[in-house]
Amino acid sequence: MAGLVATFAPTPPGFGCPPLDLDAPTVARARQLAQHIAADVQARLADQSTVAIERTVLRLFGVTGATADGEPLANRLVAQLHAADLLAGGVAQPFCQALVHTGLTAQALAQAVADGRVDLRTHAGARTGQAQAVGAQLAQAGVARITARRQERQALIGRLGQGVQPLKYVIVASGNIHEDVIQARVAARQGADVIAVIRSTGQSLLDYVPEGETTEGFGGTFATQANFALMRRALDDVGAELGRYIRLCNYASGLCMPEIAAMGALERLDMMLNDALYGILFRDINMQRTLCDQRVSRRISALAGLIINTGEDNYLTTADAVDAAHTVVASTLINEALARQAGLQTDQLGLGHAMEIDPLRPDALLLEIAHAALIRHLFPGAPLKYMPPTKHMTGNIWRGHVQDALFNFVGVLTGQGIQLLGMMTEAMHTPHIHDRYLALESAQLVFTGAMGLGSELRVEPGGKLEARARQVLDEALVLLDEIAREGLMTSLSRGHFAEIARSPTGGRGLDGVFAKAASYWDPTADAITQALIAHGQLS
Amino acid sequence: MAGLVATFAPTPPGFGCPPLDLDAPTVARARQLAQHIAADVQARLADQSTVAIERTVLRLFGVTGATADGEPLANRLVAQLHAADLLAGGVAQPFCQALVHTGLTAQALAQAVADGRVDLRTHAGARTGQAQAVGAQLAQAGVARITARRQERQALIGRLGQGVQPLKYVIVASGNIHEDVIQARVAARQGADVIAVIRSTGQSLLDYVPEGETTEGFGGTFATQANFALMRRALDDVGAELGRYIRLCNYASGLCMPEIAAMGALERLDMMLNDALYGILFRDINMQRTLCDQRVSRRISALAGLIINTGEDNYLTTADAVDAAHTVVASTLINEALARQAGLQTDQLGLGHAMEIDPLRPDALLLEIAHAALIRHLFPGAPLKYMPPTKHMTGNIWRGHVQDALFNFVGVLTGQGIQLLGMMTEAMHTPHIHDRYLALESAQLVFTGAMGLGSELRVEPGGKLEARARQVLDEALVLLDEIAREGLMTSLSRGHFAEIARSPTGGRGLDGVFAKAASYWDPTADAITQALIAHGQLS
Amino acid sequence: MRAVDPKHVRAYGDTLDDGQIMLSFSLPVPFGEEAKEAARQLCRQMGLEAPQVYHAHDLGEGFTFLTVYARSPHTVDTTQLRVTKMDTPHLGKDAIEALASEKFTRKIRVLGACTGDDAHTVGIDAILNVKGYHGDKGLEAYHCLAVRNLGAQVSNERLLDEARAFEADVVLVSQIVTQKDCHRSNLAALIDLAEADGVRRDLLFVCGGPRLSHQVALELGFDAGFGAGTLPSQVAGFLVQRLAAR
Amino acid sequence: MRAVDPKHVRAYGDTLDDGQIMLSFSLPVPFGEEAKEAARQLCRQMGLEAPQVYHAHDLGEGFTFLTVYARSPHTVDTTQLRVTKMDTPHLGKDAIEALASEKFTRKIRVLGACTGDDAHTVGIDAILNVKGYHGDKGLEAYHCLAVRNLGAQVSNERLLDEARAFEADVVLVSQIVTQKDCHRSNLAALIDLAEADGVRRDLLFVCGGPRLSHQVALELGFDAGFGAGTLPSQVAGFLVQRLAAR
């Protein structure tokens, strides 16, 4: 089943980044250090689980819905156990035990617990063979549902076809899923290949996933399973009409990473912003919590054939674009290693990068090309997600529109996979309906005109462009070396990334982390591992 | 005095077009054919003069002003002689004779003739030694005035400095010289290096140059000596304030080519659109008339240190951009040869080119770069004037703004000398005050960001870009060969350029052409030739 | 979600009825807070709410360029919109030829020109030349039409003289330059001249150009007008059908 | 040439008083002549003349994007413009320090935060961090100030608690996200809470962000507000002068 993974659009022939003469041993060493760093993190966190992971187990078992006051059933159940200090063995054991005992379906049981008719706490203890069988069966069913959605995607792409790289990625962010749907469908008609539904400002810090269709977000619309389903249907419809599969993107990020990954997998999302580092740095989420959560979320995404997008494109919004360019490179290498360890394949690695170079600075375009080409050469075959300089966008929409066009030029010249399209109104509001159209039209113009250019130009050997790429790589190597020596978590407390320092025990969500007991059992993890091995994604 | 000529901004170091591997013998052969074509034209027209040339003689003698009903004195005098069939010996002879006879100044004499107080016709005949001396003296004075303005420019540029290449060239075209002045000063403040004052639609077909400051043009403002002076002063003032010499451009084109060249030389214009081929093709001006006129206008411009801009940038507005690209190349080579024969130096050759490639066509940018680089390599050191694709501009200002930005990118990448900046409102109106600002800001952004890029990129050897440049050159060679065989004037009647066919005896202004008598005398021509030889511009 | 009310349609940014619009313009007011306030006041005079100046740029010489976003409370009743459209149906070349061969025994004589000082021939050539426009053949390619193209910078007087000489049935006039509405005065002058010469009724007068429309043409006394992007077959179809209806 | 009449200023395209302006917006009206006419009507409702639709694009789903140029006859009397500006003069860092050392015996205690769900710290950091903004040092670099930065996503309740604990003299609030005017409600709520807690008078409340201005801040009950591009010295200068004046 290799190749089935993300079914990413193949690069058209004769379209590629100009070759770059990088020092092969440096590249190899950098990748080796990143793998070491990633392995070390996983080892340190191997014995921990989180409330979010346990809620994910329930969701994969088929539990959905919320109580009358809006608390998701998954939350109610896990919180109850956690409060009673009965979570160390995992939620699966008491839940499956109760299933066996009551003979209810997973959903009915969850409802019964929430209603106070069943008390899970009384079922905590050692697991019986029967419970184990029920758990394994439910986990299998969950995996099967995800695999079915993945095959569905595969079939749809086969039938409809898809956009040409760089895929044109735009956001919708009205705060109201129904307006988002209109705007997403309009965007698809104007040429968008990927629709990302931006989340409301507050959601990443919510320790639950809201329920139902929502109409009241700020700066974005809540990620809910119902909203996912609604948007998926809308994009499938318009995609069928247009004869082009339209990808849907959301955020498996924040305090509910693995749960949202599961929901996305079940609703056939195609991409997920998914990055613990982003949460740590930009949302002050506790690093132990979110690194644990991330691993599970990535395994689910791996299974779902989803592309993940990492958040390095945000680093240089707070740090200096030129001085700190190497931190983006170092971080993408670490993120790649973490992703591969979770079973994600090359064509699922939508590593994010953005250089945020002041466009008024001399040689801005030269630096931008050097950085973009460097990352392109470090991750051949990966659908890199390339983000425009957002922080230099101002109320001057006219110049901004041109800045975005130049950025699009760099994207197509260097063969990026997914081009997040800048909007001229970036500094003002989440996009208006026509902002997206204008961005798409401009990108199409640039892409059409420059499509073949990357293959027709060469970098001057020994010139400034090559020198800059090599310099950034060298600096990244030094940083990776330091991180490998002190460990990622210590490094994060030193403020290496985005000029932000976070401590291992600070931030939000640490109370949701717990040490697994020896008896800890998670049948969904087992089922996913088996499936990933079967698909050749893990060995 | 070499180097003093156009005092063109030097190319900054490390900023140049990527090298292009052209076939040297093809280039040499093409240039040789062009020289042959140009020499042939000059030989055929050597025995002709025109009313415009004779009026120019008077203007260089110092005659200005108009009659009460607006007819310029120069026109009145020459028309009178022409009507009486007394022009074959040139206007200088009767005029100087009358000067000697009346003892009046040139201006007073012209006024007296216009008032009917002196009849030039009675002075036609053989020239006396006294008249000859007066003529030579007046001609010398005219040349001295022009040389003084040239030195003035030289000094100002030395003192103030000037813009960096590509110079940013914008137009003003309000129809009212006073509004034009405001808009030109605003443009200079926003970064313009060259201000071109566009002429009213009708002017090229007027067989006289209007007098005085004008406020009523359509699509442009009349070229008059008073308007030249007004704008020159305005730009000198703002340039002094900004510490940057601002160039002024107008049109020595249409039925009054040499007269306007003379006025421009006297008012220290810095650039002139000047191209007989343009007049023939796009204004249906008789080719004998305008080719004669052009030669004189170019000699004056050569003397004045003016840069001429040729009109090949218009060809592809009527012909197909890709099929007919070679016609632009062939024509620039012919225009170069004609210009050099008139004494213009390399740094005065602002050969115009524009490719008008449909920006929505695949590989549009690749073709644009190939064409621009080809012309750049054919004329090293010349301040090429590069014009944006205007015909593909529509009411969609948003996409248009991006098209222009891409074009600006090509300009800086290929090291063009003068960049005519596109305006997003091209398809709508002559520029509004802020259209120019937005165009300048965008160009500055692109130029700053990409300034060094041309030196850092190489063309893939044997790739599409190189192949396209070679193909266009080969096609140009075939066309030049054909033109060399049949002669330029016959070629023009076959519609080789801009898909427009014109006959040698058709079009406007043929009645103003006359065969020179053996006694023909033009002391200004002699003085100019001497000066050009003294400056090393002619040998 | 609320549906659009066609009787009260407002501008749309990202939410129904948010009335978001963008404006940009320059003011002869020196750059600064006052210029921004002047821009806001101008917007308020247009009935706009909450004008936000997002970009103000000092143009120098006492001018400021401004880009403003505002909320427009104005509504349009889209059930009451009236648009002047050409009423003849759009036919293809074959259908036009067929109609003509049925209705006429001789060719329709079409005279075209770009008038006044205007020298933009690309538009009229696109309509007349065999090559045509966007793959649609020009009028010269029509069997049922006899075409003469006078080219550019033709005076109204000469145009009518040539029309007489050519025994034209239709006069096609192109006007591209529009500064100070010179196209309107030029076109109106042609009709006046034709009236004065008593030939207005004998001929179909049709004009075209990027700033013309059927509506404007009728206002100027023409029989029809064609705007940007016109295809030759639209023009041919109109001529043949209109003359057939006479 | 006529000069600008400051009592009757109009938009300027290329000729005095031509009133040229550009508008662009979308309408929930299907693409076509009707959508263009709807756009023109909307412009006429704004009092605009001769609206020209230069670009209309079919967005699909029953929406059309339009770009219109029109003539605005509206005039502004620029002699009567009133702009709410900060009245304290702009001082440099040295002058501020000097003034403070003269007026105060202890450091002014400044507490900053980005409140509500808003997580954009770059703006408040630019004001507070030593590094500062555009070469202008941040408040932490001032000898006369004691600064604490609470970072992002701080609730109004916590902010006031911390202010009490820190014995703050000044509270600086940043609000960057403005969708559905959430910054206004957030800021107004803070002032309400401070009033309710009885601490409104004890503290200087200052807000900032790209969509804020001094005028808006005053409307919301703050003592001052700072918009896009603010320099730290402007803020420090205001604080010291205002507290010195107490």
Ligand code: B12
């Ligand atoms: C090409 C061009 C030129 C070429 C013209 C070559 C030629 N032989 O035609 C050259 C370089 C010579 C030129 C010169 C000038 N130009 Co010019 N030019 C243009 C340009 C770039 C494209 C026009 C074009 O060819 N469009 C393509 C054709 C196919 O479209 P179209 O004309 O709209 O025609 C279509 C329809 O309108 C319709 N149609 C048109 N006519 C008719 C007639 C009938 C009967 C019918 C049924 C339909 C019809 O059908 C056509 C096919 O769909 C425009 C800018 C632009 N992008 O639009 C400026 C533009 C038209 N020019 C302009 C100006 C000012 C000039 C000059 C005066 C400038 C100068 N002084 O140098 C000169 C002088 C011209 C003169 N005396 O008239 C201005 C006019 C401003 C205004 N609105 O008043 C424009 C808009 C540029 C600008 N923004 O300043 N120009």
Ligand code: B12
């Ligand atoms: C960088 C950035 C981010 C970074 C923030 C990193 C960080 N730690 O701050 C990241 C990537 C994390 C981010 C995330 C999001 N962002 Co954001 N982001 C931006 C961006 C690109 C630049 C903002 C910036 O840093 N400007 C530079 C600083 C220096 O300027 P400033 O903030 O205006 O501050 C100056 C003044 O305003 C003033 N000032 C500011 N605060 C204060 C306070 C006081 C007291 C004083 C005196 C002065 C003052 O002084 C400063 C210096 O002059 C803007 C777009 C843009 N170009 O503006 C979008 C933008 C602000 N983000 C936006 C959104 C919607 C989001 C998200 C909600 C999207 C999402 N769901 O993914 C998230 C979530 C954020 C949340 N919970 O709040 C929107 C807001 C829309 C709106 N108007 O409501 C914007 C406008 C982008 C857009 N068009 O959609 N974002």
Ligand SMILES: Cc1ncc(COP(=O)(O)O)c(C=O)c1O
């Ligand atoms: C990885 C990642 N997660 C999340 C977000 C968005 O923020 P929030 O989590 O607040 O929705 C981003 C924004 O770019 C991101 O890159």
Ligand SMILES: Cc1ncc(COP(=O)(O)O)c(C=O)c1O
């Ligand atoms: C050489 C030349 N002359 C003249 C013109 C302008 O036309 P007109 O002569 O009608 O003013 C152009 C326009 O581009 C040109 O290139």
